[in-house]
Amino acid sequence: MKKRIISLVLSFALIFSITLPAYAVDSLSCSAREAEEILTTLSDIDDLESEFGTQSVANKSTSICSEIQPETTTYSYDIRIPYGELSGKADVDFTLKISGTTYPITTSGDVLAYEISENYTLIRGILAGTVEINGKEYTVNVGLNKIAQRNTISAGVTLTPEDFFTNEEARQLYFCFGTSVMTEDFVPLYLAYIENQEEKEILDMPSPSAIEPRASLTTLSSKSGNFISSGVFTGSGTASTLYSYKDNQNKRFLFKLRSYSGNISADDFPTSQFISASVYNFRIGLKRVGLDTSISSVEGIAGIIEKENGTPAYQTNLLKTILVGFIDLLTYYGFPASILSNILDGKSGDPYYVHDGSNSYIDVTIETLGANFDSVNAAFPAGFNILTNGRTGTYQGYSNLTYQADTQFALFLISTKTITTSSFAIS
Numbered sequence: 001m002k003k004r005i006i007s008l009v010l011s012f013a014l015i016f017s018i019t020l021p022a023y024a025v026d027s028l029s030c031s032a033r034e035a036e037e038i039l040t041t042l043s044d045i046d047d048l049e050s051e052f053g054t055q056s057v058a059n060k061s062t063s064i065c066s067e068i069q070p071e072t073t074t075y076s077y078d079i080r081i082p083y084g085e086l087s088g089k090a091d092v093d094f095t096l097k098i099s100g101t102t103y104p105i106t107t108s109g110d111v112l113a114y115e116i117s118e119n120y121t122l123i124r125g126i127l128a129g130t131v132e133i134n135g136k137e138y139t140v141n142v143g144l145n146k147i148a149q150r151n152t153i154s155a156g157v158t159l160t161p162e163d164f165f166t167n168e169e170a171r172q173l174y175f176c177f178g179t180s181v182m183t184e185d186f187v188p189l190y191l192a193y194i195e196n197q198e199e200k201e202i203l204d205m206p207s208p209s210a211i212e213p214r215a216s217l218t219t220l221s222s223k224s225g226n227f228i229s230s231g232v233f234t235g236s237g238t239a240s241t242l243y244s245y246k247d248n249q250n251k252r253f254l255f256k257l258r259s260y261s262g263n264i265s266a267d268d269f270p271t272s273q274f275i276s277a278s279v280y281n282f283r284i285g286l287k288r289v290g291l292d293t294s295i296s297s298v299e300g301i302a303g304i305i306e307k308e309n310g311t312p313a314y315q316t317n318l319l320k321t322i323l324v325g326f327i328d329l330l331t332y333y334g335f336p337a338s339i340l341s342n343i344l345d346g347k348s349g350d351p352y353y354v355h356d357g358s359n360s361y362i363d364v365t366i367e368t369l370g371a372n373f374d375s376v377n378a379a380f381p382a383g384f385n386i387l388t389n390g391r392t393g394t395y396q397g398y399s400n401l402t403y404q405a406d407t408q409f410a411l412f413l414i415s416t417k418t419i420t421t422s423s424f425a426i427s
Contacts, residue, residue: 143411285361
């Protein structure tokens with residue numbers, strides 16, 4: 001597919017009133033209402049037409065200019081970080097107009113404040129919302145970046161269609177507006193901050209030592225998924241690998257998920273300077289094939305609450321939350337506990353689990369810069385126990401992984417297709 005970076009043909013006939021950001025006293029909170037900004041579309045024309053079901057975004061019979069064309073959108077934002085805190089909440093509302101129809105979009109979520117240097121505090125978060133376009137629902141994510149010492153925000157918008165994880169033809173759509181924080185003076189400090197965090201984790205972690213296993217696992221398979229080229233992101237190659245194991249004696253399936261954030265590089269962003277990439281969210285699950293057995297429990301969830309009302313619980317230290325549930329399982333099979341330490345120590349985020357007899361999974365959102373588990377020795381584990389009642393059960397494991405990527409334009413999400421294993425029997 002020939003890649004062409006274009007701007008949506010948006011027709012706005014609105015009168016904008018612009019207000020300067022307002023700052024709360026003695027806090028990082030700030031807001032702006034009814035602002036007007038340039039909206040840039042960073043998606044391939046074929047993807048836009050396929051998703052929106054319209055030719056009006058551009059005429060394919062004419063030459064499409066490869067330069068980024070400016071359009072406008074209205075937006076507002078509200079960032080609420082209490083005095084003395086480095087975390088809070090944020091909302092970003094904006095409008096999108098397609099084929100004469102205006103779509104108001106509301107997103108909200110957690111934000112964290114990172115003290116990059118004495119002169120720069122980065123406020124950052126991935127906000128979420130939904131929008132329905134031509135009868136199809138999209139998840140809307142806004143990668144919000146803001147330097148506390150500046151009056152502007154940067155918003156990278158990712159639209160993910162509802163069938164993205166099941167339809168091989170579905171593509172994510174990318175937009176951005178605002179003023180990028182990735183300036184020449186800020187980028188070196190930002191990259192140094194990430195590198196410093198990664199080095200501290202490595203230095204503070206004890207070397208893995210050999211552990212005598214109390215039980216053995218049978219290796220079932222490993223299956224990988226690839227990146228999907230989509231507009232501003234032209235990447236390909238391995239995006240994640242799911243390793244599958246079985247312990248018949250204890251009626252248990254064990255999985256390990258590996259990331260490949262190192263496979264995201266500057267070459268994947270030919271129209272925008274690439275800054276960095278890391279893991280944002282992942283899910284590992286097991287689903288039943290047949291009716292004779294059931295998933296009795298999920299390992300590693302002792303410190304995690306079950307998802308309630310669609311809202312996971314924010315945790316300031318994922319290591320304390322998740323390691324307590326996995327440490328016994330890891331040592332049981334001879335894996336050092338430092339596997340999870342290297343992944344999660346000092347990381348904040350939103351872990352939750354969903355459990356029933358036919359489909360259970362653990363889902364983790366990481367909201368700390370630079371997180372990954374690119375090494376097979378640090379792949380993230382998950383365990384599922386099976387109640388067989390003397391019968392033979394058949395199951396499939398699955399996983400998906402989403403990265404966050406900072407570019408010259410903005411912060412975007414890069415989701416990967418779901419990996420589903422072949423069917424495995426246990427009795």
